[in-house]
């Protein structure tokens with residue numbers, strides 16, 4: 001990226017013309033489009049008349065079964081890289097499982113812990129940046145201090161991570177979106193996964209929050225492999241280090257899918273012991289209809305290809321328009337999966353770009369949202385979420401965004 005100069009008068013004129021158009025567009029949140037949701041409408045008539053039994057004879061209409069239905073856990077064991085017997089199918093959201101994991105660790109001593117997290121004088125989590133704002137908000141809410149570490153194109157900067165976890169026993173966790181990361185699209189390299197699984201941590205109860213939200217969300221046939229962190233950690237004697245999360249929110253219905261939690265046997269015993277006080281069991285009717293609808297791992301794969309056909313062109317449009325409009329001023333990620341593009345504009349302009357876009361009727365995720373406490377020190381990262389709007393709207397929004405970047409840079413001089 002260069003910092004080419006921009007003619008202020010041209011930038012002002014283009015921006016005034018943009019405002020005159022009175023747009024109303026939104027590329028803020030990573031939501032599936034209605035067309036993507038339509039793909040799963042087979043769910044609406046499942047499990048179907050009289051289908052009340054799971055494969056093991058469980059009546060799904062009744063209480064019980066804290067681990068969830070085996071047939072659904074088997075389907076997601078491969079994609080989430082957790083043996084089916086160590087994978088739980090739960091409620092409708094993985095974020096709530098991450099929330100529960102933090103709360104339970106605060107209140108009940110984790111396997112390997114000296115004390116409950118609530119009894120620790122200070123708690124810290126590592127936050128690879130740019131990252132997912134809801135992760136950061138969750139830990140911020142409980143007073144857990146977030147320590148930013150840079151994301152590279154291989155995953156978190158492991159030299160920084162290894163030093164921080166080795167030196168400070170207050171560092172209890174790290175947030176990771178290992179595949180098609182939110183918002184950079186990066187998939188962690190084998191070396192990064194191995195180092196996370198084997199590194200020395202000062203805290204005996206350190207946990208990797210492995211949020212594999214985009215495990216099967218490929219946009220192309222070029223699917224990067226992700227190393228199996230639970231297997232690597234187990235092999236290294238660190239089986240309890242890993243909490244795996246995932247969900248079908250962006251496979252079937254967002255907010256009406258199924259969330260998953262995977263971990264070592266000791267962690268699962270801890271989890272079930274705690275969660276059994278909170279619920280008598282998950283919604284197994286929803287789990288059964290998901291198992292019938294998706295059928296097996298190949299069924300998931302075939303379904304995700306249909307998603308890629310819908311959203312692939314939107315990602316291509318973002319890249320094409322940014323290339324046409326902003327090659328001289330900005331850089332951006334070219335993800336081959338997931339839900340986001342991360343745009344890096346010249347330092348000190350991201351907030352102004354978002355403000356200008358809002359004035360012109362284009363809603364963008366607030367600048368800084370990709371960093372702990374909403375503070376991007378370089379004020380340079382903007383997250384683009386192209387899945388929800390129609391293709392023509394994505395194109396219009398990204399062209400408008402480019403006009404705003406040019407003006408923000410011109411004004412800065």
Ligand code: PMP
Nearest residue numbers: 030093094095177182213247249
């Ligand atoms: N993790 C990541 C990385 C996400 O991007 C999202 C949705 N934006 C979630 C979790 C939320 O997942 P769920 O719907 O399962 O709570």
